[in-house]
Amino acid sequence: MNRGPAREVLGTCHHDCPDSCGWVVTVEADRAVRLRGNPAHPYSRGELCPKVNRLLERVYSPDRVLTPLERTGAKGQGQFRPISWDDALARIAAEWTERIARHGGETLLGYFDAGTQGLIQMTSLDRRLFAVLGASQHDATICGSTARTGLTLTNGTGLGADPMDIVHSRFIVLWGTNTRLTNRHLWPFIEQARSAGATVVVVDPLRTSTAEAADWFIQPLPGTDSALMLAMMAVLIAEDLVDKPWVDAHTVGYEALVERVSAWTPARASAICGIPAEEIVALARAYGTIRPCVIRTLIGAEHHEHGGELFRTMAALPALIGAWRDLGGGLVGSSGPWTEEALIDIDLPADAGRWGSRHINMAQLGRALTDPLLAPPLTALYVWNANPALTAPAAESTRRGLAREDLFTVVHEQFLTDTARCADVVLPATTQLEHLDVVPAWGHLYLGWNEAAIAPLGEARSNTEVFRNLAAALGRTETWLYDSDEQLISQRLNFAHERMQAISLPSLRASGFQRLSVPDPLVPFAEGNFPTPSGRVQFVSAAATAAGLDELPDYRPAREGPGGEAEVLGRYPLQLLTPKTHPGFLNSTYSVLPHHGPPGGPFVELDPSDAARRGIADGQMVVVSNDRATVELVARFSPRVRPGVVAIPFGWWQQQHPDGRTANALTNDELADIGGGVAFSDTLVEVLPA
Ligand SMILES: Nc1nc2c(c(=O)[nH]1)N[C@H]1C(S)=C(S)[C@@H](COP(=O)(O)OP(=O)(O)OC[C@H]3O[C@@H](n4cnc5c(=O)[nH]c(N)nc54)[C@H](O)[C@@H]3O)O[C@H]1N2
Ligand SMILES: Nc1nc2c(c(=O)[nH]1)N[C@H]1C(S)=C(S)[C@@H](COP(=O)(O)OP(=O)(O)OC[C@H]3O[C@@H](n4cnc5c(=O)[nH]c(N)nc54)[C@H](O)[C@@H]3O)O[C@H]1N2
Numbered sequence: 223m224n225r226g227p228a229r230e231v232l233g234t235c236h237h238d239c240p241d242s243c244g245w246v247v248t249v250e251a252d253r254a255v256r257l258r259g260n261p262a263h264p265y266s267r268g269e270l271c272p273k274v275n276r277l278l279e280r281v282y283s284p285d286r287v288l289t290p291l292e293r294t295g296a297k298g299q300g301q302f303r304p305i306s307w308d309d310a311l312a313r314i315a316a317e318w319t320e321r322i323a324r325h326g327g328e329t330l331l332g333y334f335d336a337g338t339q340g341l342i343q344m345t346s347l348d349r350r351l352f353a354v355l356g357a358s359q360h361d362a363t364i365c366g367s368t369a370r371t372g373l374t375l376t377n378g379t380g381l382g383a384d385p386m387d388i389v390h391s392r393f394i395v396l397w398g399t400n401t402r403l404t405n406r407h408l409w410p411f412i413e414q415a416r417s418a419g420a421t422v423v424v425v426d427p428l429r430t431s432t433a434e435a436a437d438w439f440i441q442p443l444p445g446t447d448s449a450l451m452l453a454m455m456a457v458l459i460a461e462d463l464v465d466k467p468w469v470d471a472h473t474v475g476y477e478a479l480v481e482r483v484s485a486w487t488p489a490r491a492s493a494i495c496g497i498p499a500e501e502i503v504a505l506a507r508a509y510g511t512i513r514p515c516v517i518r519t520l521i522g523a524e525h526h527e528h529g530g531e532l533f534r535t536m537a538a539l540p541a542l543i544g545a546w547r548d549l550g551g552g553l554v555g556s557s558g559p560w561t562e563e564a565l566i567d568i569d570l571p572a573d574a575g576r577w578g579s580r581h582i583n584m585a586q587l588g589r590a591l592t593d594p595l596l597a598p599p600l601t602a603l604y605v606w607n608a609n610p611a612l613t614a615p616a617a618e619s620t621r622r623g624l625a626r627e628d629l630f631t632v633v634h635e636q637f638l639t640d641t642a643r644c645a646d647v648v649l650p651a652t653t654q655l656e657h658l659d660v661v662p663a664w665g666h667l668y669l670g671w672n673e674a675a676i677a678p679l680g681e682a683r684s685n686t687e688v689f690r691n692l693a694a695a696l697g698r699t700e701t702w703l704y705d706s707d708e709q710l711i712s713q714r715l716n717f718a719h720e721r722m723q724a725i726s727l728p729s730l731r732a733s734g735f736q737r738l739s740v741p742d743p744l745v746p747f748a749e750g751n752f753p754t755p756s757g758r759v760q761f762v763s764a765a766a767t768a769a770g771l772d773e774l775p776d777y778r779p780a781r782e783g784p785g786g787e788a789e790v791l792g793r794y795p796l797q798l799l800t801p802k803t804h805p806g807f808l809n810s811t812y813s814v815l816p817h818h819g820p821p822g823g824p825f826v827e828l829d830p831s832d833a834a835r836r837g838i839a840d841g842q843m844v845v846v847s848n849d850r851a852t853v854e855l856v857a858r859f860s861p862r863v864r865p866g867v868v869a870i871p872f873g874w875w876q877q878q879h880p881d882g883r884t885a886n887a888l889t890n891d892e893l894a895d896i897g898g899g900v901a902f903s904d905t906l907v908e909v910l911p912a
């Protein structure tokens with residue numbers, strides 16, 4: 223068969239992952255036959271990952287949704303029949319129009335996450351359409367918002383050092399981040415630093431694969447890090463390891479901080495964190511003496527009741543030792559803000575906006591859908607780029623909400639996920655190979671271009687295309703609801719911004735990636751100049767007080783955590799973590815595809831001493847329970863957890879769980895202290911033989 227000449231198309235991974243790897247797709251006769259890492263990409267350097275190495279199997283999977291579907295069975299049963307696009311769009315327009323006429327625009331909610339984190343396919347035209355419809359506003363807070371808000375209280379910004387400059391570090395603290403799993407392309411840079419003599423420390427309540435590979439593993443009880451950090455500061459101050467000239471020049475509130483941490487002896491922190499006092503002292507000494515010294519953190523540690531406080535406290539550490547002076551020093555969190563500050567908010571022409579004033583926090587979708595007092599009620603839900611039935615906390619409330627007969631749910635998806643199975647109408651979505659986009663990264667400083675490599679499969683349509691279609695079906699006449707993908711990209715990138723100086727659409731398109739125009743090497747705060755009210759690091763923060771926190775960094779126990787409410791701890795003495803764990807999964811994506819998960823399906827990890835006390839044998843069926851749900855699982859004795867802590871790796875779908883209830887059935891949907899994030903990891907449970 224003559225398949226015609228092969229083409230190579232440059233793209234960028236769309237996944238909600240810090241790495242935003244560059245790729246090359248080989249296309250023959252409009253079929254993608256090969257996908258590999260782009261060797262020219264300076265960060266990902268030709269490598270992808272166990273998930274995306276098999277992306278073509280996902281793109282061409284027989285299980286993909288390739289036509290619009292309409293529900294035929296009961297809600298949530300997943301029974302559908304194919305319908306035409308015209309019929310699907312007409313039905314959605316009619317349902318929305320009727321419901322908005324009855325209840326007002328706020329009865330409608332558009333719900334998305336970062337299924338693709340592309341500049342226009344994640345969120346762009348949707349904002350214009352839902353605004354003109356007066357819909358409820360979706361607060362996109364489930365990932366990263368609390369960490370950034372915490373860092374910003376102290377530093378005035380989430381900006382940090384260039385992740386790639388970690389090669390220059392000699393003391394690297396991976397604090398609440400599982401680099402080898404979640405940020406795997408940073409690991410070679412860490413190894414490079416290590417071969418030049420760097421020490422790698424991991425601070426994590428779980429002995430992760432990253433902890434296994436570290437030089438020093440510190441395992442605090444979950445959510446207790448602020449106590450550990452305050453005690454480290456006490457040691458730094460007591461042992462004269464503070465960089466006084468830098469502190470005097472670039473911080474405010476030092477004397478008050480000295481006073482605050484004087485109460486935080488290592489012994490006191492030790493009793494809270496479950497780490498020997500000597501180890502806290504040793505960590506502080508190493509942190510205060512080895513340079514350049516960097517803290518690398520991402521998202522996982524924010525999922526606590528006091529998650530914002532944790533990050534706000536963390537940001538004080540590098541300031542105290544003047545770590546920002548050095549290339550390879552300071553703090554590296556999400557590098558997203560470097561790009562985001564060079565983007566234009568294209569929501570709406572100024573005179574056209576009439577969003578509803580009501581905000582719905584995405585982490586509490588279940589609450590919003592089941593709240594009998596919510597006025598007006600949510601009666602129309604449109605979901606794209608997300609699988610909230612599985613990924614939002616307190617999943618049984620989401621399930622009850624999605625089962626409501628009076629709720630009209632549309633899900634735009636590639637697969638029949640747990641959320642799509644609850645829909646009234648499912649719309650088929652393109653994959654990253656089938657649409658155009660630009661991908662901003664949160665793990666490095668390169669923008670990535672993504673050229674569509676192949677035509678949409680079946681009747682799949684991209685997110686932006688469907689919003690144009692919906693606008694037409696609703697009879698909207700505003701021209702800006704119909705902007706093309708190229709127009710949206712041009713509107714979004716702020717070429718006038720200094721960070722875009724070297725970037726143009728043709729150059730980005732031709733090269734596949736370009737570095738933001740920021741200094742290389744980048745030492746952002748060597749001379750201070752923090753964007754806070756004082757221009758300095760705020761050890762004392764009025765913004766913190768305004769947000770309801772103490773003016774100084776502090777530790778407070780979580781209600782559902784160690785040192786929490788005695789009544790709850792008495793009934794549910796084990797703290798549950800539900801972490802990302804399998805290299806083949808990306809949140810809930812891939813878990814039902816062959817070759818992605820470990821054989822045997824979901825399980826709960828226990829320390830053998832906790833199991834023995836309950837008469838639980840390795841491999842036995844157990845019931846994990848709290849007031850939110852019971853979940854049946856196989857017990858596994860695990861060296862990853864310490865006594866008092868259990869873990870259920872997250873990502874498996876309902877159909878893969880023995881009783882259809884997933885890890886998130888158990889998790890806490892209380893919000894974190896600031897930033898709107900959620901306390902997934904402050905969840906107490908009991909585990910008993912089934
Ligand atoms: N393979 C793979 N890669 C992924 C993902 C995936 O699902 N699979 N998901 C992507 C997404 S959406 C994100 S947000 C990033 C997340 O990237 P990371 O933030 O690196 O990953 P997490 O696993 O969420 O959390 C990191 C670690 O925080 C720990 N942790 C929990 N509570 C605490 C605490 O109180 N203190 C401390 N010190 N540590 C704590 C957890 O045990 C976990 O090992 O990863 C992305 N990359
Ligand atoms: N228990 C527990 N819960 C968690 C976490 C945890 O660690 N533990 N992590 C939390 C975090 S950090 C995050 S970010 C969230 C992630 O939550 P979600 O974003 O809901 O998770 P995903 O499983 O990645 O779902 C993304 C969906 O988008 C779809 N998709 C991909 N590309 C496109 C596209 O172009 N168009 C459309 N229409 N759809 C597309 C995919 O098929 C997939 O089903 O989960 C959170 N929930």
Ligand code: SF4
Pocket residue numbers: 235236237239240241242243266270271272273274406407808
């Ligand atoms: S999921 Fe992450 S590591 Fe894997 S290819 Fe995509 S960006 Fe790279």
Ligand SMILES: [Mo]
Pocket residue numbers: 238364365366521
């Ligand atoms: Mo995330």
